[in-house]
Amino acid sequence: MSKRILLLTFFYPPDLSAGSFRALALVEALRRRAGADIQIDVLTTQPNRYACHASEVDSSEESPGLYVRRVHLPQMREGFVGQAISFWRYARRVRCLTTAGNYDLVVATSSRLMTAVLGAWVAYRRKAQLYLDIRDIFVENLNVLFPRWVAAPLRWTFGSLERSAIVRADRVSLVSRGFLGYFQPRYPMRHFPVFSNGVDETFVRFTADMQKALPRPVTEPVQVLYAGNLGDGQGMHLILPELARRLRGRAHFRVVGAGGRLEPLREALRSMGLDNVDLFSPVAREQLLEFYREADVLFLHLNDYPAFKRVLPSKLFEYAATGKPIWAGVAGYAAEFVAAEVADAAVFAPCDIQGALDSFERLALQSSDRSDFVCRYARTRIMNEMAQDILQLLEPA
Known part of the structure; x- marks a missing residue:
C-alpha cells in the first residue's frame, strides 16, 4: 500500500523564487526514489511573488502519484502585515483542504517560519509524521525588521512558535550550514542535516x-x-x-x-x-x-x-x-x-x-x-539525499 505525503510550500512553479525551485526539485527527487510507493499532495499558492510576473494557472494539476493544488490569493503586498495577511489566507485554505486527508507524512519547506508552524499543526491534527525544511531564521531577523520595543514581544511569541514546531518535528533539515550556530545551542538534543539549494x-x-x-x-x-x-x-x-x-x-x-x-x-x-x-x-x-x-x-x-x-x-x-x-x-x-x-x-x-x-x-x-x-553542488544530487532523509521516516521501525 502506497504512503501519502503532504508537501506544504508557499511558492511553487511557475512562481519565481528559490523556495519554488527547491520545492519542485524535492518533489521530483521523492518521485524518483519512491516511485509508485508514494502519493504526493502539494498545497501551494497561485503565482504571487511578483506583480509583474504573476499569472493565473490551473488551480489543480494531477498526474500519477502527484496532485498539486494552488490556493488563490490577492497579489502579495510588501511588508510584514501584507505578507501576514496573505499567509493567513493560505493557512485557512490549507486547514479546510486537509480536514479529511489521511497523511503518513507532512513535509513543510519554510522560510518565514509560519509554514513550518502550519505543517506542525496539520501533522498533529492528522496524526502524521513531520519533516521540516528550514530555509531562514525568522526569529533572529525580527530585530532587523522592527524597533526593539516591538521586536522583543514578537521574538517571544514567534520563538515559542518556532520551538513548538521544531520539538514536534520528527526530523528537521537546514538550508545553510551557517544556521547550525543558531539551532544547535537551542535544540542540543536534535541532529540537523544540511541540504543547500545547489545548482539546478x-x-x-x-x-x-x-x-x-x-x-x-x-x-x-x-x-x-x-x-x-x-x-x-x-x-x-x-x-x-x-x-x-x-x-x-x-x-x-x-x-x-x-x-x-x-x-x-x-x-x-x-x-x-x-x-x-x-x-x-x-x-x-x-x-x-x-x-x-x-x-x-x-x-x-x-x-x-x-x-x-x-x-x-x-x-x-x-x-x-x-x-x-x-x-x-x-x-x-x-x-x-x-x-x-x-x-x-x-x-x-x-x-x-x-x-x-x-x-x-x-x-x-x-x-x-x-x-x-x-x-x-548539483541540486539533483542534493535533493536525492534530502529525499532519502525524508523517506526514511516512512520505513518500518
Missing part, C-alpha cells in the same frame, strides 16, 4: 554550453549584472547608486528583479542623474540565461544585518555555475563559503562602498572553469 539542472546545462562557447572579450564599460530580489535584505538601494556614480564610464549595471526597495533605488538613481544603470522586471529563466550570457561580472549583495551572517544566498549557486566573475558584498558564512568554494570571486563587506571599489579592481575579468563546483 538548468544551470548545469548552461555551464556545459558556456564551456563550449568561445571566450567573450571584455571591454569597458564592464557589463555588471544583478539578478534577484530588491528588498531590505539585499540593500541594493544603499550601495548601487554610489557604486554606479563612482564607476561611471567604467561599468554599466543591469538589475533584474523587484521588491520592496525598488522604488527607493529607482528614485536614488534618478536624483543622481545616473545613466549607467538599467532596471528590468523579473523574467522567466530562459530570458535570465540571456542576461547571464551578456554579463561580464555578476554582482551580489546582502544588507549589513547580523542575522545575514548565517545565510547562504541561493543566487550564489546560479552565479557560480555560469563561470563568470562574482563581485559579492557578503559577510559571515557566505563570505567563508565563497573564499573556500568559488574561484575568481571578489568579496567585500556589505554596504562598504570603498571596499566594493577595491574588490572590483581585484576582479579577473575572464570566465572560470567551475565544473567541479557544479558537480559538487
